[in-house]
Amino acid sequence: MINIILIGFGAVGQGVAELLYRKKSEIERLIGKYRVVAVCDSKGSVIDENGLRIPDVIERKKKGAFDGKKSIEVIETLDYDLMIEVTTTDVHSGEPGLTHIRQALERGVNVVTSNKGPLVVAFSELNRMAEKKGLRLMYEATAGGAMPLIKLAKNDLAGNEILFIKGVLNGTCNYILSRMEKERMTYSQVLVEAQELNIAEADPTYDVEGIDAAAKLVILANSLMEMDSCFRDVEIRGITEITPEAFEVASTRNYTIRLIAEANREKRILKVSPRLVPFHHPLAIRGTMNAALIKTDLAGDVVVMGRGAGKYETASAIISDMVEIYRKRYE
Amino acid sequence: MINIILIGFGAVGQGVAELLYRKKSEIERLIGKYRVVAVCDSKGSVIDENGLRIPDVIERKKKGAFDGKKSIEVIETLDYDLMIEVTTTDVHSGEPGLTHIRQALERGVNVVTSNKGPLVVAFSELNRMAEKKGLRLMYEATAGGAMPLIKLAKNDLAGNEILFIKGVLNGTCNYILSRMEKERMTYSQVLVEAQELNIAEADPTYDVEGIDAAAKLVILANSLMEMDSCFRDVEIRGITEITPEAFEVASTRNYTIRLIAEANREKRILKVSPRLVPFHHPLAIRGTMNAALIKTDLAGDVVVMGRGAGKYETASAIISDMVEIYRKRYE
Numbered sequence: 233m234i235n236i237i238l239i240g241f242g243a244v245g246q247g248v249a250e251l252l253y254r255k256k257s258e259i260e261r262l263i264g265k266y267r268v269v270a271v272c273d274s275k276g277s278v279i280d281e282n283g284l285r286i287p288d289v290i291e292r293k294k295k296g297a298f299d300g301k302k303s304i305e306v307i308e309t310l311d312y313d314l315m316i317e318v319t320t321t322d323v324h325s326g327e328p329g330l331t332h333i334r335q336a337l338e339r340g341v342n343v344v345t346s347n348k349g350p351l352v353v354a355f356s357e358l359n360r361m362a363e364k365k366g367l368r369l370m371y372e373a374t375a376g377g378a379m380p381l382i383k384l385a386k387n388d389l390a391g392n393e394i395l396f397i398k399g400v401l402n403g404t405c406n407y408i409l410s411r412m413e414k415e416r417m418t419y420s421q422v423l424v425e426a427q428e429l430n431i432a433e434a435d436p437t438y439d440v441e442g443i444d445a446a447a448k449l450v451i452l453a454n455s456l457m458e459m460d461s462c463f464r465d466v467e468i469r470g471i472t473e474i475t476p477e478a479f480e481v482a483s484t485r486n487y488t489i490r491l492i493a494e495a496n497r498e499k500r501i502l503k504v505s506p507r508l509v510p511f512h513h514p515l516a517i518r519g520t521m522n523a524a525l526i527k528t529d530l531a532g533d534v535v536v537m538g539r540g541a542g543k544y545e546t547a548s549a550i551i552s553d554m555v556e557i558y559r560k561r562y563e
Numbered sequence: 564m565i566n567i568i569l570i571g572f573g574a575v576g577q578g579v580a581e582l583l584y585r586k587k588s589e590i591e592r593l594i595g596k597y598r599v600v601a602v603c604d605s606k607g608s609v610i611d612e613n614g615l616r617i618p619d620v621i622e623r624k625k626k627g628a629f630d631g632k633k634s635i636e637v638i639e640t641l642d643y644d645l646m647i648e649v650t651t652t653d654v655h656s657g658e659p660g661l662t663h664i665r666q667a668l669e670r671g672v673n674v675v676t677s678n679k680g681p682l683v684v685a686f687s688e689l690n691r692m693a694e695k696k697g698l699r700l701m702y703e704a705t706a707g708g709a710m711p712l713i714k715l716a717k718n719d720l721a722g723n724e725i726l727f728i729k730g731v732l733n734g735t736c737n738y739i740l741s742r743m744e745k746e747r748m749t750y751s752q753v754l755v756e757a758q759e760l761n762i763a764e765a766d767p768t769y770d771v772e773g774i775d776a777a778a779k780l781v782i783l784a785n786s787l788m789e790m791d792s793c794f795r796d797v798e799i800r801g802i803t804e805i806t807p808e809a810f811e812v813a814s815t816r817n818y819t820i821r822l823i824a825e826a827n828r829e830k831r832i833l834k835v836s837p838r839l840v841p842f843h844h845p846l847a848i849r850g851t852m853n854a855a856l857i858k859t860d861l862a863g864d865v866v867v868m869g870r871g872a873g874k875y876e877t878a879s880a881i882i883s884d885m886v887e888i889y890r891k892r893y894e
Contacts, residue, residue, distance in 0.1 A: 251722065251861065259722055372719070378862035380711075380719035387718065388703070388711035390890075391582065391590055391882035512842075512849065514868060521864075530582065530879035531709035535868035537845060548861035551722035559721075561892070 234266035234558055235281075237310060239303050239332055240318035241273040241293055244346055244373075247547030248316055253286035259551065263558035270310055272303040274319070274328075279306065303328070307335045314557070316550060317345040318373075323447045323463055326353030337361045337369065344553040346373035346546050348447040352463050355454040370553035371455075375448040376401060378545035379522045379538030383556060385456045392528035394456050396496035401448045403520035403540040404432050404439035405471050405491040409506075410518040413488050416476045431520060441470035442504040445493045453495040453502055461495075461502055469505040486511045565597035565889055566612075568641060570634050570663055571649035572604040572624055575677055575704075578878035579647055584617035590882065594889035601641055603634040605650070605659075610637065634659070638666045645888070647881060648676040649704075654778045654794055657684030668692045668700065675884040677704035677877050679778040683794050686785040701884035702786075706779040707732060709876035710853045710869030714887060716787045723859035725787050727827035732779045734851035734871040735763050735770035736802050736822040740837075741849040744819050747807045762851060772801035773835040776824045784826035784833055792826075792833055800836040817842050 236252070238245055252259070252268060260266065267283030275297035278289055292298070307315065315336040319329050329347035336343050337358065345351070350358060351371055362369040372382045376399070385394055400406050404426060411422045423440070426432035438444050446466040453459035471491050482489055487508040492515060494503050509516045514535045517523040522540030527533055539545040567583070569576055583590070583599060591597065598614030606628035609620050623629070638646065646667040650660050660678035667674050668689065676682070681689060682702055693700040703713045707730070716725055731737050735757060742753040754771070757763035769775050777797040784790035802822050813820055818839040823846060825834050840847045845866040848854040853871030858864055870876040 255722055258724075262721060378865065380715055380865060380867075383719045384711055384715055387887060387890075388714045388883055389879070390593060390886035391586055392879055393589075514845065514848075517845075518843065528879075530875045530882075532870045532873075532876060533868075534709070534711060535866075536711075537864075537866035539863045542863075544861045545863060548720070548723055548859075551861075552719055555721035556718060559718075 234264065234314055235269045235312040236266055236314045236316060237270040237272070237306055237312045238268055238316045238318070239272045239307065240320070241271055242318070242320070243543040244318045244546045245271070246290060246293070247543035248318060248550050249286045249289065251544065251547050251551055255551070259555065262555050262560065264560060269312055270306045271298075272306050273298050276300040276302065277306050279310065281311065303332060304335065307332055308339070312341060314342045314344065314554065316554070317343060317347055318550070319347055321347055321349040321447070323349050323352045323443060326350045330354055333358055333369070334361070337365060337367055340365060340367065342368045342557050344370045344550050344557070346371070346550055348374045348451060352447045352450050355451065356460060368557045370557060371451065372553045373546045373549035375451045376522050376524065376538065377540040377542060378548050379524065379536055379540055381452070381524055381536060382455055383552065384536060385526055389526070389528055389531055389534065392530045395498070395527040395529060396494065397452055397456065397524060397526050398492055398494045398515060399524035400490055400515055400517055400522055401445040401493045401524070401540065402439055402442070402491060403522060404436065405445070406517065406522070407431050407520045408440070409471060409474070409490055412474065412476060413479050416479065418476055419472060419474060440472055442468040442491060445491060445504045449493040449495055449502060449504060457495060457497045459495065459497055459502070465502050467503045467505070471506055474506055482508055488516050490515055565595065565645055566600045566643040567597055567645045567647060568601040568603070568637055568643045569599055569647045569649070570603045570638065571651070572602055573649070573651070574874040575649045575877045576602070577621060577624070578874035579649060579881050580617045580620065582875065582878050582882055586882070590886065593886050593891065595891060600643055601637045602629070603637050604629050607631040607633060608637050610641065612642065634663060635666065638663055639670070643672060645673045645675065645885065647885070648674060648678055649881070650678055652678055652680040652778070654680055654683045654774060657681045661685055664689055664700070665692070668696060668698055671696055671698065673699045673888050675701045675881050675888070677702070677881055679705045679782060683778045683781045686782065687791060699888045701887060702782065703884045704877045704880035706782050707853045707855065707869065708871040708873065709879050710855065710867055710871055712783070712855055712867060713786055714883065715867060716857055720857070720859055720862055720865065723861045726829070726858040726860060727825065728783055728787065728855060728857050729823055729825045729846060730855035731821055731846055731848055731853055732776040732824045732855070732871065733770055733773070733822060734853060735767065736776070737848065737853070738762050738851045739771070740802060740805070740821055743805065743807060744810050747810065749807055750803060750805055771803055773799040773822060776822060776835045780824040780826055780833060780835060788826060788828045790826065790828055790833070796833050798834045798836070802837055805837055813839055819847050821846055
C-alpha cells in the first residue's frame with residue numbers, strides 16, 4: 233500500500249486528487265494499491281490514516297480552507313510513502329515547497345512536485361539528498377506541464393547526449409505573441425484580451441517578463457544537461473516591448489517572433505528572449521501550447537509539443553511521475 | 564554482467580554495435596556492465612563468450628559475411644541475457660525475426676527489436692509469451708525510429724487514455740510529398756530524385772504504397788490502444804497517384820497533402836492514406852522527418868517529431884529500450 237500525502241490544494245492539487253480518485257483502477261493496475269492519507273492547504277489539513285474519500289475532501293474545501301494540522305506538521309509526523317508537493321512557486325525563496333521537500337526527503341519518502349521554486353533554488357542539494365537516501369524526487373510537471381520533456385529526455389533518449397534545448401515554455405507569452413502575429417494588435421491590447429480569457433493573470437509580470445520560462449529553463453539545464461545553474465545565470469528578456477511593426481517586418485521574410493528559452497551547455501548559453509522563428513519551424517507554434525526542440529548526438533532533433541499548463545494537464549504529469557516511481561517491475 | 568547477442572548485422576546492427584562500443588561507459592553508468600557475446604548475420608556468426616571486441620567484428624564483416632554458427636543455433640544454444648533482433652522486416656511472414664524472437668523468449672531472455680515483421684504478424688502471441696515468463700519485449704525502434712513514441716505514450720503519458728494517434732510515419736513518402744509541395748514536380752520526378760539521394764529504394768513499393776506506415780500503425784494500435792489488430796485490418800492507400808495539381812488546389816485553401824496513418828480505437832479506424840493537412844499543422848512536417856499527434860484524455864494533444872530512420876537514429880531507440888529494461892533501480 234502506497235500512502236500519499238498531498239501538499240497544496242489549489243487547482244493542480246485538486247486535479248491530482250480527482251485523478252487519483254477517478255482513475256484509481258487504471259493507476260492501481262500499473263503501481264498497486266494506494267491511498268491518500270492527508271491533504272493540506274495553506275491553512276490546515278484533513279487527515280485519515282485509513283485513506284481519505286476524495287469527493288468528501290473536495291466538498292469540504294468548497295466550504296473554505298482546512299483547519300487541523302499545518303502542512304509542515306503533517307510532513308514531519310504522519311506515516312506515508314510519497315509526498316505530492318503542489319504549492320505555489322516562489323522562484324526566489326523556493327518556499328514553502330523547499331522546506332516541505334527537504335523535510336520529506338529527510339524523513340525518507342519519495343517526492344513528486346509541480347513546484348518550480350524549490351528546484352530552481354536548490355536543485356543539486358535536493359537531488360543529492362534524494363540520491364544519497366535512495367529516494368526519488370520527480371518533477372516532470374515543473375517544466376512544460378503535460379508536454380513530455382524530462383522523462384522523455386532521460387529515458388526515451390537514454391544513451392543520447394543532449395546538446396541543446398530550445399523551447400517555447402510559457403503558454404501565456406505564446407498566446408500573446410500568436411495573437412499579435414495574427415491580428416497585428418499591440419501588446420497591451422492582447423494582454424487585456426488574455427486577462428479576460430484567464431490566460432494571463434491580473435499581474436502578468438511572472439509570465440511576460442520571462443521569469444516563468446527562465447525558471448523552467450534552469451530546471452531543464454540542470455536535470456538534462458548537468459549545467460548546475462541557478463536563476464541569476466539566465467539572461468532574461470520578456471515580451472512587453474514587442475511591437476506589431478516587428479511582426480510586420482519579420483513576416484516579410486517569412487518569420488514570426490516567439491519567446492524562446494535556450495540552454496546550450498557547450499556554449500554556456502542560458503537565455504530567455506524574443507527571437508525570430510521561421511513560419512514553418514516547430515517552435516513557431518501557436519496559442520497557449522508549449523514546444524521544445526531537443527538536439528541530441530544520436531537521435532538528431534527531437535521535437536515535442538503539448539499543453540504547458542492546466543489543472544488536469546499538470547496533474548497528468550504528476551501521475552506519470554508517480555507511475556515511474558512505483559511501476560510494477562517485470563524482473 | 565548483461566550478456567548480449569546481436570542478430571542482424573546490416574546498417575542498424577552495425578549502428579547498435581558501434582554505440583554499445585563507443586558509448587560503453589555512459590551506458591554502463593545507467594545499467595551496469597554488459598558485453599556482446601555473439602553477432603550474427605544472415606550467413607553465420609562470430610562468438611566470444613568473454614565478450615567480442617566490436618571494431619574487430621566490424622572489420623571482419625567488411626571482408627564478407629560471417630561463417631560459423633547460424634543465428635538460430637546461437638539463439639538456441641548460447642548463454643545470454645538479451646537478444647537484440649535487427650534483421651530485415653517481412654510484414655507478411657514476420658520471418659526470420661519471428662522465429663528468432665519466439666525462440667529467445669522460449670529460452671527466457673529479454674528481447675529488443677527494430678523488426679516490425681514479428682510484431683505485425685504475432686503481436687499478442689509474443690507479448691503474452693513475454694509477460695507470462697516475466698520477460699521484456701521492447702520495440703521502440705519499430706515505429707518512428709528515433710522519434711520517441713511507444714515509451715513516451717506508455718510511460719510519460721501513464722495514466723492517460725490514448726484516444727487516437729495520427730502520424731506521418733514514413734520518411735520516404737514525406738520527402739516525396741514535401742518536394743512535390745515545394746517544387747510542383749510530379750511524383751515520378753521526385754521519386755527519381757529521392758532514389759538518387761538514397762531516400763527511396765530502387766523498388767520503392769514498401770514505402771510509397773503505404774505498407775511500411777501500415778505496419779507501424781498496427782504496432783502502435785496494438786501496443787498503445789489495445790486494438791489487437793493485424794496488417795489486413797488497415798485500409799491502405801499510397802502516394803503514387805498524387806498529382807502536382809492536387810497540391811495546387813490544396814494550397815489555395817492553405818492546405819498541403821501528407822500520408823497520414825491514423826488509429827482510433829473507438830471509431831475502429833485503422834487507415835493509411837494521403838490527406839489534406841493545414842499548412843500550420845504539426846503533421847504538415849517537411850522532409851524525411853516523422854511526426855505523431857497523440858490525443859489523450861488528460862494531457863490533451865501531445866505532438867512529437869523526430870528522425871524516423873537512419874543507422875544511429877534507429878540504434879539510439881534500441882539503446883533506450885535496453886536502458887529501460889536494465890536501468891539500475893533506485894529502490
